[in-house]
Amino acid sequence: xxxxxxxxxxxxxxxxxxxxxxxxxxxxxxxxxxxxxxxxxxxxxxxxxxxxxxxxxxxxxxxxxxxxxxxx
Amino acid sequence: xxxxxxxxxxxxxxxxxxxxxxxxxxxxxxxxxxxxxxxxxxxxxxxxxxxxxxxxxxxxxxxxxxxxxxxxxxxxxxxxxxxxxxxxxxxxxxxxxxxxxxxxxxxxxxxxxxxxxxxxxxxxxxxxxxxxxxxxxxxxxxxxxxxxxxxxxxxxxxxxxxxxxxxxxxxxxxxxxxxxxxxxxxxxx
Numbered sequence: 001x002x003x004x005x006x007x008x009x010x011x012x013x014x015x016x017x018x019x020x021x022x023x024x025x026x027x028x029x030x031x032x033x034x035x036x037x038x039x040x041x042x043x044x045x046x047x048x049x050x051x052x053x054x055x056x057x058x059x060x061x062x063x064x065x066x067x068x069x070x071x072x
Numbered sequence: 073x074x075x076x077x078x079x080x081x082x083x084x085x086x087x088x089x090x091x092x093x094x095x096x097x098x099x100x101x102x103x104x105x106x107x108x109x110x111x112x113x114x115x116x117x118x119x120x121x122x123x124x125x126x127x128x129x130x131x132x133x134x135x136x137x138x139x140x141x142x143x144x145x146x147x148x149x150x151x152x153x154x155x156x157x158x159x160x161x162x163x164x165x166x167x168x169x170x171x172x173x174x175x176x177x178x179x180x181x182x183x184x185x186x187x188x189x190x191x192x193x194x195x196x197x198x199x200x201x202x203x204x205x206x207x208x209x210x211x212x213x214x215x216x217x218x219x220x221x222x223x224x225x226x227x228x229x230x231x232x233x234x235x236x237x238x239x240x241x242x243x244x245x246x247x248x249x250x251x252x253x254x255x256x257x258x259x260x261x
Contacts, residue, residue, distance in 0.1 A: 009151035016147060020140040027136060031129050034257035043253045050249045058143050058242040064095055 019057040026050050080229055087232045094236055098243050101206075105247045108199050112254055115191035120259030122184055123196070128256035131174040132248065135207075138167035139245040146238040149221070152228035158221050164241065165214045168207055176204050199251055206244050213237045 030046045055061050141164040148156030179200070187197040217237045220226065226234055 005151060012147040016143045023136055027132060040258045043257055047249050047253055051246055054242055054246050058139060059239050064091060
């Protein structure tokens with residue numbers, strides 16, 4: 001039981017790291033792209049991608065649709 | 073069902089209702105920030121304020137890292153790791169204050185215009201000011217959950233306040249994800 005709990009925690013922490021790295025890469029791409037003079041639509045697309053990651057993985061929007069689920 | 077199990081089920085039912093309330097609040101707050109975004113493009117159009125883009129990237133990175141630690145804090149407490157929760161919350165708190173110092177203490181001083189110097193000033197100080205106010209509120213929220221965490225008031229099963237603080241903090245990050253390009257990257261000087 002404890003091993004399973006530790007594994008679940010490890011997976012959740014690893015997911016947080018992956019999402020953070022994705023956000024960091026997208027922010028760097030956004031900064032470089034803006035300096036290169038790309039159309040603003042590209043920058044908005046990057047921002048929407050970043051927002052989707054935050055809403056889905058950090059804010060856990062899906063929990064709203066699982067009313068009796070208290071876990072992570 | 074035992075009394076403890078019944079009590080936990082009741083708690084989870086209340087959390088589900090509170091969660092919906094929090095999301096409705098965040099949705100309503102989105103309209104405030106949406107209005108500011110519309111004002112920015114209505115007043116400045118294809119221009120952008122003359123700001124230090126490197127500083128913008130630094131404060132953005134600070135907020136992004138704080139979101140990572142906020143997530144770590146929530147994962148820790150939801151798995152009963154109180155020490156991990158306290159450390160991650162303290163780091164988030166520190167980064168939140170660093171963000172405030174970066175924007176209000178540095179960026180506001182370096183900006184080549186004041187709040188009353190035309191549309192650029194109005195847009196910049198209103199957008200960053202409203203956002204900074206939300207960050208400040210988040211910092212206060214973090215102080216509360218850190219204090220309660222130190223008093224051992226949260227467990228793996230019961231930590232709604234932590235989830236609420238985390239969601240609020242991520243929301244503040246979410247707003248900045250759109251404010252950052254709108255203020256620092258999109259448009260010409």
